[in-house]
Structures are given as C-alpha cells and as structure tokens.
Amino acid sequence: MSRIGVFICHCGENISATVDCERVAREASLMEGVLYSIDYKYMCSDPGQNLIKEAIKEHNLNGVVVAACSPRMHEPTFRNACAEAGLNPYMCEIANLREHVSWVHEKGDATTQKAIDLVRMLVEKVKNNKPLLPITVPVTRRALVLGGGIGGIQASLDIANAGHQVILVERDPSIGGHMSQLSETFPTLDCSQCILTPRMVEVARHPNITLITYAELESLEGFIGNFKAKIRKKAKSIDEKLCTGCGLCTTKCPNKKIPSEFNEGLGTRTAIYIPFPQAVPNKPVIDKTQCTYYTKGKCRLCEKTCPAQAIRLDQEDEILEFDVGAVVLATGFNVKGTDFFPEYGYGNYQDVITGLQFERLASASGPTLGEIRRPSDGKIPEKIVFVACAGSRDPAKGIEYCSKICCMYIAKHAMLYKHKVHQGNAYVFYMDIRAGGKMYEEFVRRAIEEDDVKYIRGRVSRIYERNGKLIVKGADTLMGGKPIEIDADMVVLATAGVASPKAEELAQKVHVSYDQHNFYAEAHPKLKPVETNTAGIFLAGSCQAPKDIPETVAMASGAASKVIGLFSNSELKRDPSIAVVNRMPPPTYTTCVGCGLCVTACPYQAIQLEDIKDRKGNVVKRAAYVNPGLCQGCGTCVAFCRSKSIDIEGYTSQQIVAEISALLNDE
Amino acid sequence: MDFEPKIVAFVCNWCTYAGADLTGTSRIKYPVNVRIVRFPCTGRIDFMLLLKAFDEGADGIIVSGCHPNDCHYTSGNFHARRRWMIFRNLIDFVGIDIRRVAFSWVSAAEGAKWAEVVTDTVGKIKELGPYSEYHQISKSFDGGAK
Numbered sequence: 001m002s003r004i005g006v007f008i009c010h011c012g013e014n015i016s017a018t019v020d021c022e023r024v025a026r027e028a029s030l031m032e033g034v035l036y037s038i039d040y041k042y043m044c045s046d047p048g049q050n051l052i053k054e055a056i057k058e059h060n061l062n063g064v065v066v067a068a069c070s071p072r073m074h075e076p077t078f079r080n081a082c083a084e085a086g087l088n089p090y091m092c093e094i095a096n097l098r099e100h101v102s103w104v105h106e107k108g109d110a111t112t113q114k115a116i117d118l119v120r121m122l123v124e125k126v127k128n129n130k131p132l133l134p135i136t137v138p139v140t141r142r143a144l145v146l147g148g149g150i151g152g153i154q155a156s157l158d159i160a161n162a163g164h165q166v167i168l169v170e171r172d173p174s175i176g177g178h179m180s181q182l183s184e185t186f187p188t189l190d191c192s193q194c195i196l197t198p199r200m201v202e203v204a205r206h207p208n209i210t211l212i213t214y215a216e217l218e219s220l221e222g223f224i225g226n227f228k229a230k231i232r233k234k235a236k237s238i239d240e241k242l243c244t245g246c247g248l249c250t251t252k253c254p255n256k257k258i259p260s261e262f263n264e265g266l267g268t269r270t271a272i273y274i275p276f277p278q279a280v281p282n283k284p285v286i287d288k289t290q291c292t293y294y295t296k297g298k299c300r301l302c303e304k305t306c307p308a309q310a311i312r313l314d315q316e317d318e319i320l321e322f323d324v325g326a327v328v329l330a331t332g333f334n335v336k337g338t339d340f341f342p343e344y345g346y347g348n349y350q351d352v353i354t355g356l357q358f359e360r361l362a363s364a365s366g367p368t369l370g371e372i373r374r375p376s377d378g379k380i381p382e383k384i385v386f387v388a389c390a391g392s393r394d395p396a397k398g399i400e401y402c403s404k405i406c407c408m409y410i411a412k413h414a415m416l417y418k419h420k421v422h423q424g425n426a427y428v429f430y431m432d433i434r435a436g437g438k439m440y441e442e443f444v445r446r447a448i449e450e451d452d453v454k455y456i457r458g459r460v461s462r463i464y465e466r467n468g469k470l471i472v473k474g475a476d477t478l479m480g481g482k483p484i485e486i487d488a489d490m491v492v493l494a495t496a497g498v499a500s501p502k503a504e505e506l507a508q509k510v511h512v513s514y515d516q517h518n519f520y521a522e523a524h525p526k527l528k529p530v531e532t533n534t535a536g537i538f539l540a541g542s543c544q545a546p547k548d549i550p551e552t553v554a555m556a557s558g559a560a561s562k563v564i565g566l567f568s569n570s571e572l573k574r575d576p577s578i579a580v581v582n583r584m585p586p587p588t589y590t591t592c593v594g595c596g597l598c599v600t601a602c603p604y605q606a607i608q609l610e611d612i613k614d615r616k617g618n619v620v621k622r623a624a625y626v627n628p629g630l631c632q633g634c635g636t637c638v639a640f641c642r643s644k645s646i647d648i649e650g651y652t653s654q655q656i657v658a659e660i661s662a663l664l665n666d667e
Numbered sequence: 668m669d670f671e672p673k674i675v676a677f678v679c680n681w682c683t684y685a686g687a688d689l690t691g692t693s694r695i696k697y698p699v700n701v702r703i704v705r706f707p708c709t710g711r712i713d714f715m716l717l718l719k720a721f722d723e724g725a726d727g728i729i730v731s732g733c734h735p736n737d738c739h740y741t742s743g744n745f746h747a748r749r750r751w752m753i754f755r756n757l758i759d760f761v762g763i764d765i766r767r768v769a770f771s772w773v774s775a776a777e778g779a780k781w782a783e784v785v786t787d788t789v790g791k792i793k794e795l796g797p798y799s800e801y802h803q804i805s806k807s808f809d810g811g812a813k
Contacts, residue, residue: 099691635711
C-alpha cells in the first residue's frame with residue numbers, strides 16, 4: 001500500500017513564475033497512492049527539509065516525490081533528509097520542474113500540465129521503488145603505480161608518505177623517465193637531474209615503496225579496492241642482491257655499439273648496461289636482444305669479470321602477484337621521431353634531430369658532455385633552426401592537438417644554445433607562441449630580447465641538403481609571406497608529443513578508455529581530471545595528454561590524494577543502482593538461462609556465469625552473477641537480456657514502464 | 668484546436684539529461700510537448716520500451732545520449748546505436764513510421780542543441796499528425812499485447 005508524499009518547491013520564483021505550484025500540489029493530492037502533498041517556497045532550505053521529515057514521520061510515508069530543481073542538483077540533499085526521517089533514501093525521487101519545465105517554457109496551462117505529468121510519472125515510479133542498501137566493499141590499502149617518471153615518482157612518494165604501501169613498476173631498467181633525459185628545465189633553467197635524482201633516491205629507500213624496475217603489468221583483474229595485479233619482472237640476468245653496481249661488466253662487454261635509448265640514439269651503450277650514471281637502481285641489466293651470449297651462445301665475459309659473481313645468465317622472467325586497492329597510471333608519453341616527416345628528410349639527415357635529442361646534446365651527462373655539437377661530424381653549429389609544431393596542430397598528419405610543451409622547450413633550447421655558442425645564430429619557426437604559465441611568457445621574451453633568438457612566424461615547408469648545409473625553406477607570414485631560406489648547420493624539430501607505444505595495450509589490460517590518439521581518458525574533462533571511468537584507477541601526467549613537469553607533478557599529487565582518500569576507510573560504500581539477476585533461493589529459481597549475452601555486453605567484466613550444482617555436484621543450471629563491486633550500473637546488460645532476467649536497481653523495467661504509462665495517460 | 672503531440676524523450680543521465688538541464692540554466696525555450704524519462708545510459712534502453720510508448724499513445728519519441736566515444740560507461744551508446752540500426756529496419760518492416768523516432772547525440776555542454784532537437788522533432792511530428800495508426804498496426808501483430 002503506497003503512502004506517498006509530494007513536495008512542490010517554488011524555488012523562490014524560479015518555478016512558481018511559470019508553473020502554478022498550488023495547482024500541481026492540488027492535482028498531486030488526487031493521484032492514487034498520494035497521501036500528502038504541499039507546496040513550499042524553498043524546499044531545499046532547512047525549514048523545507050523539515051517539512052519533508054515531519055510529513056514522513058507524521059503520515060508514515062513510504063515514498064517521497066520532491067518536485068524541484070534537477071536531481072543532478074539536490075537529489076542527495078533530499079535523499080539525506082528522507083534518511084534522517086527514517087525513510088530509505090532510495091524511496092525518494094525528484095521531478096525536475098525547474099531545468100526541464102519552468103526555465104524552458106512560457107507561463108501557461110500547458111506548462112503547469114507538464115509539471116503535473118512529471119509529478120505523476122515520478123509518483124508511479126516511486127510506487128515501484130524498493131529500499132536499497134549501499135554496497136560495501138573492503139579496501140586493500142596498497143597502491144600500484146605504473147610508470148616511474150616524475151609523475152609516478154611523485155604519486156608514489158605522496159601515497160607512501162601518507163603511510164600506505166606502494167608498488168612502483170617501471171618498464172625500463174631505471175626510474176626517472178623523460179625528465180631524467182632533460183638537460184635544464186624551463187622557466188628557471190635549473191638542471192633537471194639535480195632536482196629529480198633526490199626524488200629517485202627517496203623512492204628507492206622509502207620503506208613503504210616496493211620498486212620493481214624492468215617490469216611490466218601482465219594483467220589486472222578485480223575492482224576498486226580489490227584488484228589483483230600480475231607483474232612480469234623481466235630477467236635482468238643479474239642477482240640484484242649480490243650486484244654492487246661497480247659497473248666493471250659494462251666496461252668489459254665487447255658489444256659496445258648499441259644505440260643508447262637514454263641518449264635517444266646519439267650515444268652508444270653495451271649489451272650489459274646501466275642506462276645512465278644516476279640510475280635508480282644503479283645496477284646493470286643484460287639486453288637479451290643484443291647480448292652475444294643470448295644471440296650467438298658464447299661470450300660470458302661479464303660473468304668472468306664480475307667480482308661479486310652476480311651474473312645469472314639462466315635467469316628467467318618472474319611473475320609477481322599483488323593485491324592492490326588502487327592503481328595510478330603514470331606511463332607518460334613519447335615524441336615522434338624525425339622519420340615521421342617526409343618534407344624534413346624522413347630522418348635521413350643526421351643533423352635534423354628531435355627536441356629530446358637536443359636535450360641529450362645539451363646535457364652534461366650526454367654524448368657530447370654538454371657541448372652543442374652536431375651528430376654528423378661533431379662540428380659546433382653556427383646556425384641552428386628550431387621548428388615548432390613539427391607534427392602538432394597538423395590535421396594532415398593526424399595530430400590535431402597542441403603538444404603544449406614545445407613552445408617553452410624551444411625557447412629553452414635556443415637559450416641554452418646561445419649560452420654555449422655565443423657567436424651562433426638561433427632561428428625559431430613558429431605558428432603561435434603558447435606560453436601560458438607562471439613566468440612562461442617572460443621566459444620566451446628573455447629568449448627573444450636578451451639572447452637574441454630570431455623568431456620567425458611561419459611554417460617550414462621543406463628541409464634539404466646542399467653543399468653540406470641544411471637548407472630550411474619557409475615563409476615569414478608577418479612580412480606578407482616573404483619566402484625565407486636559411487642555410488643551417490643543424491635543425492631541431494619540436495616533434496609532436498604522442499602516447500607511449502604500448503599505451504593502447506595497457507589501457508585494454510586495465511579497462512580504461514582512451515582517445516583516438518591513445519591518450520587515456522579522464523572521467524570528466526573539468527571536474528574529474530585524475531579519475532578514469534573505471535573506479536579505483538587514476539591518471540597522473542602525460543599519459544592523459546602532453547604536459548609539462550609542474551602540471552604532471554600537480555596531477556600526480558591529485559591522483560595520490562584520491563588514492564589516499566580511498567584508503568582512508570577500510571571499506572567503501574557504493575551507490576546500489578547496479579544490475580541484479582532475478583535469482584532467489586532455491587538456487588535454480590531464476591528465469592536466467594545462462595546464455596551469457598550479458599557477460600559479453602558488460603563493459604566492466606562485472607558479470608560471470610555461475611554453475612548451479614545439485615548435492616552430488618552435477619551442474620544443473622548456469623546463471624549469471626553480477627559482481628556488486630565491479631558493476632557501475634550502466635544497464636547495457638538489461639537491454640541485452642532476452643529473458644528479462646537482469647534488471648537495474650533504480651531503473652527497473654517495471655519503474656520505467658510505470659513512468660511511460662503515467663506520462664501518456666493523463667486522464 | 669491545434670494538434671499538440673505527445674513526445675517522450677529517452678535520455679541518458681550523463682550527457683543529454685545534463686544537456687537538457689543546461690538548456691534550462693541557459694533559459695533557452697522549447698516547445699512544451701516533450702517529457703523526459705531518465706536512463707543511466709542509452710545502452711540501458713530496451714527498444715521494446717519505444718513500442719510501449721507508442722502503445723500508450725506517444726506521437727513521437729526522442730532517443731538521445733552521449734556522443735560516440737563520450738559514453739560515461741565507455742560503450743553504452745555504441746550498443747544503442749547498433750541496436751537502433753537493427754531495430755529501425757525491423758519496425759520499418761512491420762509498418763511503424765520510423766520518422767516518429769528521432770535518434771540524436773546531445774552532450775552535457777549542448778543545451779542549445781537539445782532545444783533544437785526538441786523543436787525540430789515537435790515540428791516534424793506536428794506535420795505528421797497524431798499517431799493513431801499505431802494501434803491498427805499493433806492489432807495486426809500476431810499475439811500482440813492488445
């Protein structure tokens with residue numbers, strides 16, 4: 001027996017100016033099952049809420065319809081008020097009389113009639129509501145951070161400093177990421193390594209952080225608070241406990257001509273190598289694809305050399321398993337190579353390099369020990385050209401977006417060049433200078449005014465070689481499109497920032513959505529920038545979009561605070577608007593036939609088929625089971641189900657059919 | 668009296684419902700004929716509910732959700748789109764006037780677009796007139812509900 005109360009809000013005059021609220025209340029009182037109805041000036045105010053609470057107690061209401069603003073605004077307010085009066089909050093529904101009626105229609109009979117229709121619709125819905133209890137799931141207070149660049153480092157430290165366990169997984173032999181490759185950072189020109197390495201060391205010796213390098217995520221299963229992660233720890237071919245990091249093996253390795261990833265191919269490394277001097281952990285790994293022992297079956301020089309006898313050539317990949325409650329993705333980005341640009345020589349000109357390669361040239365730990373020397377012959381370039389937006393903001397190249405960091409690092413590169421080659425000339429071809437950020441615009445002005453970097457507004461159409469020079473052809477659009485030709489010694493392309501090569505594969509493993517460029521999608525572009533659409537998985541840094549260091553660090557701390565918030569309770573409560581299968585005891589009582597369509601439809605892998613067995617253990621039936629921790633309540637399964645055995649709490653077929661019937665039968 | 672069509676809108680909570688809220692917040696006016704039924708996602712919409720609405724006397728229906736790739740639940744709108752492609756062929760085959768169903772994407776930021784979709788649909792349904800033939804068609808369904 002329904003005992004429903006209807007509460008019509010005037011919202012000051014926002015609703016009552018166009019809707020006859022008194023009439024709505026009057027008509028509502030005549031609806032079947034409605035015991036009480038009243039209109040009031042501000043239902044969300046304390047007296048308004050008290051009105052609802054009093055009515056619930058006085059009339060022993062078992063359903064409430066509040067006709068007010070959008071449920072997206074005050075549904076929680078009114079549901080809480082109901083709960084405080086002892087009514088299950090899910091027995092309260094909101095009719096949207098403001099955004100969907102009074103604000104979009106003129107005053108009149110038809111408008112009031114629509115308001116009445118909406119109230120009737122929700123009254124009929126409430127009759128079919130059932131009390132729901134929030135779902136509680138336990139939380140494992142351990143976080144998994146994927147990616148050991150500055151984003152992952154910051155997130156790990158923040159979470160670990162809050163007292164929680166962190167598993168930090170890095171694909172490369174050392175943490176540090178792209179930031180460790182940089183020479184100096186904008187807009188302060190302080191050395192990147194100097195500010196980064198203390199953090200790297202802190203990670204390595206933090207009691208709450210388990211650092212696993214040279215490893216990748218194998219699989220992630222489970223749901224918020226309860227993930228199971230499998231990590232593949234690739235064989236480093238050394239015993240990490242015995243190795244002292246002396247580096248003798250790297251000097252003896254005969255295989256010395258391998259292009260160094262850390263130096264972006266400008267330097268070389270050995271097959272057993274420590275990627276860079278400040279690496280954390282500072283212990284070598286053997287690159288099995290290059291090592292003579294693994295490719296040809298003999299050598300073992302490192303084994304003979306090692307004073308600690310730490311080389312383990314028979315080591316195999318290890319699979320480590322961890323229970324974690326939250327995951328932070330901080331897998332970073334990459335830059336396009338010069339081979340992406342046919343008009344700039346397809347990567348065939350040695351002296352046309354990327355911005356990241358220039359960082360290595362300018363870095364004191366780089367292949368030239370910080371001197372700006374061109375890769376082809378080691379000469380100091382007298383004329384250097386920087387090309388902004390190489391690939392970025394170019395729909396023809398499939399990259400419509402702005403890579404965001406290039407304007408700033410080009411100014412930095414040009415300044416570093418001028419500081420090191422005083423007599424040299426630096427030119428920058430640009431489309432626009434995007435220097436939004438604290439002290440950023442001033443930094444660019446400094447490059448132009450104090451360091452005499454020549455900025456030319458125009459794009460470069462072609463780069464080709466003539467008499468040992470690189471001819472850069474462009475146009476100066478501020479001079480009426482005057483053609484410009486510069487015979488440069490070296491060209492630096494600010495190539496587009498793109499997603500990590502394996503970003504898509506990882507997104508599919510952890511079930512987060514990603515955009516057409518394989519950057520991970522945040523849950524809301526403005527209000528949920530670090531969350532993903534998968535509860536319990538958060539984003540930090542440039543895996544979401546190209547970002548500079550301060551932004552990455554801020555985002556990482558943001559993600560960490562979300563994780564810490566999640567870990568502040570031993571269990572978490574979730575909205576019970578989730579899918580349920582109409583199963584009841586005895587176990588075979590269900591209309592579910594176990595066809596499994598819902599299993600394939602579910603975007604969250606929340607549904608599985610369960611075997612129902614008799615006492616002898618024979619399978620007598622299969623039926624779907626919804627994991628309440630995983631289900632997000634989208635209802636895709638409901639529309640798929642052929643036998644109507646699965647339904648979604650709060651949006652059941654019964655409720656919706658009642659709404660539709662109520663709407664269309666106003667007599 | 669002019670014909671005032673009854674139009675039911677089946678919208679998702681995250682995009683179109685919020686978009687329709689924005690229409691209100693922006694005070695953009697549109698015809699009064701539409702009534703919104705809220706769903707968590709367009710993927711939840713069992714299209715038999717469309718027939719239910721016609722059966723109960725709707726003259727037109729709007730189905731609207733997040734743009735492709737913007738679904739709050741990743742892929743619900745793709746299911747809805749695919750389902751609609753099949754379903755429209757089916758109902759077209761049995762004689763239901765598919766011009767009476769408008770399928771569109773309205774994001775949470777497209778308040779003006781929601782007003783446009785409603786205005787267009789109401790105009791179109793007014794031209795088509797009341798959907799009284801539906802019951803003749805549904806009667807001809809073998810084993811139909813009515």
